Amino acid sequence: MNWDDESAYATPPAGDRLVGTTADGEDQAVEAALRPKDLGEFIGQERVREQLDLVLKAARARGATADHVLLSGAPGLGKTTLSMIIAAEMGAPIRITSGPAIQHAGDLAAILSSLTEGEVLFLDEIHRMSRPAEEMLYMAMEDFRVDVIVGKGPGATAIPLELPPFTLVGATTRAGLLPPPLRDRFGFTGHMEFYAPAELQRVVHRSARLLDVEIDEKGAAEIAGRSRGTPRIANRLLRRVRDYAQVKADGVITQEIAAQALQVYEVDGRGLDRLDRAVLTALLKLFGGGPVGLSTLAVAVGEERETVEEVAEPFLVREGLLARTPRGRVATPAAWSHLGLVPPQQGGGRAGAGGSDQHGLFGE
Numbered sequence: 001m002n003w004d005d006e007s008a009y010a011t012p013p014a015g016d017r018l019v020g021t022t023a024d025g026e027d028q029a030v031e032a033a034l035r036p037k038d039l040g041e042f043i044g045q046e047r048v049r050e051q052l053d054l055v056l057k058a059a060r061a062r063g064a065t066a067d068h069v070l071l072s073g074a075p076g077l078g079k080t081t082l083s084m085i086i087a088a089e090m091g092a093p094i095r096i097t098s099g100p101a102i103q104h105a106g107d108l109a110a111i112l113s114s115l116t117e118g119e120v121l122f123l124d125e126i127h128r129m130s131r132p133a134e135e136m137l138y139m140a141m142e143d144f145r146v147d148v149i150v151g152k153g154p155g156a157t158a159i160p161l162e163l164p165p166f167t168l169v170g171a172t173t174r175a176g177l178l179p180p181p182l183r184d185r186f187g188f189t190g191h192m193e194f195y196a197p198a199e200l201q202r203v204v205h206r207s208a209r210l211l212d213v214e215i216d217e218k219g220a221a222e223i224a225g226r227s228r229g230t231p232r233i234a235n236r237l238l239r240r241v242r243d244y245a246q247v248k249a250d251g252v253i254t255q256e257i258a259a260q261a262l263q264v265y266e267v268d269g270r271g272l273d274r275l276d277r278a279v280l281t282a283l284l285k286l287f288g289g290g291p292v293g294l295s296t297l298a299v300a301v302g303e304e305r306e307t308v309e310e311v312a313e314p315f316l317v318r319e320g321l322l323a324r325t326p327r328g329r330v331a332t333p334a335a336w337s338h339l340g341l342v343p344p345q346q347g348g349g350r351a352g353a354g355g356s357d358q359h360g361l362f363g364e
Ligand SMILES: Nc1ncnc2c1ncn2[C@@H]1O[C@H](COP(=O)(O)OP(=O)(O)OP(=O)(O)O)[C@@H](O)[C@H]1O
Pocket: 021, 022, 023, 030, 031, 032, 034, 035, 036, 041, 042, 043, 044, 074, 075, 076, 077, 078, 079, 080, 081, 082, 124, 203, 231, 232, 235
């Protein structure tokens, strides 16, 4: 990259990112075909998998409905997939809905009252459910009963409604946001971790086999290393690399092909994209590595504060490239070396704004 190139700071819309975590239309179409169907096929997450296996086996042995399960973790780590596996392992049907879709208690009552015995209800983004619906859920989870309120004002009456036993699988990216009474009603909580590169390599291999794409070990490792610990991103990068391999080569994905393709798509060796690098570049070049306030940094990259804070920073912090401190954002030594820049001398002051090279910052 040319560090004096102004376009280094211009970023694409955050929603269009190849390394974004939310599923777009194409993801949704392909993901259904790529989902592991049982616990044995599910890669990684050893602890959650082992514990869940015990919970499900014990429920099956008792001939009972499985306890309610809460899955927490970042988007794209496999919460929906696991909920489908829970239903499949219990031989039960699954109903899928999400917190934002349930705005009134009546919406929830309608879903709950139509469940069949043993059915799995998957409630994604459970932390975004409305308060009245949440309170109705407490009773439904504990006693398999809801009170349906009929009428309004002083004449309103509560009609109790018995529900068949069901298993609620709640998913949340923020377990800490759940009110304790809701959290306590889950019999099992599984926290999904980001995947290790070797695990993602297995995910890439498995998906390549299902998509009928030829890939070698090093090609899979190259994609895995740029996938930010997230299977959804690994599968998306695999599809883009497949396009490149078909158009520019013989369709086979090798390390060289994967690296070339991802360079075209501007996903670097560590999984940073243009937005991430723009934030880091501004922090290092314009502010000498910080500390600098979030608003100033956002203006420098021409983005909203929220985009920098919520879209770029979490991964940069996780990667140990950026730190959020009370005095502002600070680059770590790893950030300097990742961008091939030299940090200012200790006690030598900060780099001047505008990218001047008076401290030998850009001596590449
Ligand atoms: N452990 C895994 N092994 C293989 N593939 C996986 C695994 N986990 C997830 N995937 C793949 O990643 C994709 C995304 O997974 P999934 O939709 O379950 O994530 P999620 O955590 O529910 O995301 P969101 O919170 O955005 O709904 C799916 O296509 C699935 O095939």
